[in-house]
Amino acid sequence: MRGKSVSLDSVSMRFGDFTAVQPTTLTIQAGEFFSILGPSGCGKTTLLRMISGFMSPTGGTIRIGDADVTALGPNRRPTALIFQNLALFPLMPVWENVAFGLEVRGVSRRDRREKAEELLALVALDGQGDKLPTALSGGQRQRVAIARALAVEPAVLLLDEPLSALDLKLRQHMRTELKEIQRKTGVTFLYITHDQGEALTMSDRVAVMRSGVVEQVGRGDDIYDNPATSFVASFVGESNRLTGTVDSISGGFATVSTRFGTLTARSGPGLAAGDKTIVFIRPERTRLQDTPDGAGLALRGTFLRRDLEGPFINLFFDCQGTPFSAHITNDSRHAAETGTDHWLRIAPEDALALPAGALARDE
Ligand SMILES: Nc1ncnc2c1ncn2[C@@H]1O[C@H](COP(=O)(O)OP(=O)(O)O)[C@@H](O)[C@H]1O
Ligand SMILES: [Mg+2]
Structure with missing residues (x-):
């Protein structure tokens, strides 16, 4: 798997009179672990939906790699999305959950099984393929969802507050796991969170957002030691x-x-x-x-x-x-x-x- 870059050029989103995302210009590098950090309601999910293709921006251009994807639907973009609600199929064994997207694409059962085992190993769930999702812990289910998203070999994985339903210990453990999965696959991770600890520990770079505006983009150390605005200085740390x-x-x-x-x-x-x-x-x-x-x-x-x-x-x-x-x-x-x-x-x-x-x- 290989990541691709994501470039936003003056991307904005209006809902009637309300502008949820002000014109935003930003490039996420191929293979980068990039986080968007900001309080609830600042426009993070809206930005992610525009990148995934589930929502069309009211202004601007989105590129993934060299391709202008602004007018493409979600199925035609090399992206996969993971939400807080995992929506695993409860009556389907873990391996079939992982391989679900491949069945739709006409991959044979044998190849699906093989691919599922490979991905389960990647997320440290070797040998768990025949269990039902209900037999797994919250953190394990989270990893099944990640394996499922990776099965279709996306160039960009979009994660919308995927850890917020887990308890603190597990959340902290999953930070390390996510970072490791990202490193092994080389897929570009775009991670959305309101939790500064998550953003600072996992990310190569962080964008801090407030009221539809990206106020600062930088490495964690930069954001913490050299915040550019009063908002960033007060939100982080x-x-x-x-x-x-x-x-x-x-x-x-x-x-x-x-x-x-x-x-x-x-x-x-x-x-x-x-x-x-x-x-x-x-x-x-x-x-x-x-x-x-x-x-x-x-x-x-x-x-x-x-x-x-x-x-x-x-x-x-x-x-x-x-x-x-x-x-x-x-x-x-x-x-x-x-x-x-x-x-x-x-x-x-x-x-x-x-x-x-x-x-x-x-x-
Ligand atoms: N479909 C929509 N119609 C109208 N307003 C929306 C819609 N989606 C989001 N908003 C508004 O846009 C703002 C940003 O929302 P969102 O992107 O979900 O924020 P975040 O993910 O950072 O919590 C909020 O004020 C929200 O109420
Ligand atoms: Mg949100």
């Missing part, structure tokens, strides 16, 4: 936030006036002197100290409480009405007592100033 006004920008750093004093922060894209800004500081980059010493701005915070996560601990502070948190690894005992004051230092390289804009809602 946790962050502390200080609002302020940009005094000046020089050498990639912005000087920002805040109610706590002047702060130096890395300057994000599109920021200019005089702009309103939100400065983002990751909790794991917040430096907890006994003194205010060091470069950057030190805030005085009153310790509120701690949450033990196991490998790390979240410490929560109140800085004159502004909440601030710090993550520390659980390799030492932090003995802060509620109500005691501490210094939280924000080093310039650990803070990112972005144009003030919409934030992700806490859900």
